[in-house]
Amino acid sequence: MSEKKVPPPPVLPPSIKLTENFCLFHKGTIQGDIYICPKCKAKYCLECAKKAKLNGQLCMKCKQLIIV
Ligand SMILES: [Zn+2]
């Protein structure tokens, strides 16, 4: 029985800081225009908010309807 070589795990980027401009929909830094939840003030990309609205998704934090 020959041992299978397991590839090393991918190197994780240096600790990602949860910045103010972190979009919870695409899990990354907000690009372009910002959408702010009217209830909890969570920030999202405007584009992600639009998509979320089309998909019937709610604010990831407070479940408020997305009003774009
Ligand atoms: Zn919210």
Ligand SMILES: [Zn+2]
């Ligand atoms: Zn986004």
